[in-house]
Amino acid sequence: MFKTPRDVPFSCSCGTIKGTLRGASPRTGTHAVCHCIDCRAAELYEGNEVPQTVSLFQTSPDRISFEQGQDQIGVFSFGEKNILRWYATCCGSILCNTLRNPKIAFTSIRISLLSVDDADVVGPVVAQAFIPTPSGKPRHSGLPRFIWQAFGRIAGARISGKWRDNPLFDTETLEPITPVQIVPAIERRALLERLR
16 A cells, blocks of 8 residues: 655754755655665765665655755765765764666655654655675575566656756756765775775
């Protein structure tokens, strides 16, 4: 049974950045868990405790708004073409991930930003990515559903024009609201080595 969509507040760990995830429900996003080393390395890069997995709510950027602290939002990437990882410059909280092109309206907000009382609004986990296996080759679970739902949201936002309602990009220039910091390859390798 689907939960009624509702607006859910979120904040970085120190409370400087506050925002709202609008109309959150299992119909408006996908609850996914990522096991990949890059998501874990992102936490390490920002000086946070490193989790074994990262829980995400994959949705469209028009569902995210910021009420305060937007000037404290930073962004980094592990390469010139890699995904963008948005974080709080005030405390290092990882906020969300996006693709580099805002016309592809896709974002993954960290469920850990939501209050414990509100986290259930995203529903059960329906997809897992990069699950470790004894062979060393990661596997995925629920990937077709995840891809289909993401594609549907991306297409809908493109057709409706909602892709322009993105608080992280200037949709006239298609540039991020703040310059992207590229993590040097040598630094990324060092982070990954610490996690292996």
